[in-house]
Amino acid sequence: QRELDAFLTREQANAKLHTTIHNLTTMCWDKCITSTPSNKFSSAEASCLTNCVDRFLDTSLFLIKSLQNRRESE
Template identity: 65%
Template sequence: MADKFDEATQKELATFLEREQAQARLQTSIHNFTSMCWDKCITGTPSTSFSRGETGCLENCVGRFLDTSLFMVKQIEEKREQTQF
């Protein structure tokens, strides 16, 4: 079906799909670290606010998750660059 579109339209569709896939990956990551950090940090029944310990745990958990994700992305990019040369 994509063959029926001109080159500019095909490129636009590819860019759109790439953006949508990136958005889906981001949403999946957010869901994963939300679930993981919730399970790790929220030990009691939630009330109208988190305890001081829960707040600190959530902040640290999400921060470490993001740090690890960025580290892994950088490592993958470096390996990709090495294999291109």
């Protein structure tokens, strides 16, 4: 039973990660890619994608830390 629980927990975490990556990809793609993609992103598109991902990760870390602090103070 413990092995099954551990397996399910890992699979749920994996699914959550894939969902986050999908959402991040969709959000940043829609925001940054304004023309038909070619073999290479323009410098503006590459910069936008980098900044979008960085801001998404910064925001996610901020929210996680805020929730942890809130739990610890309760």
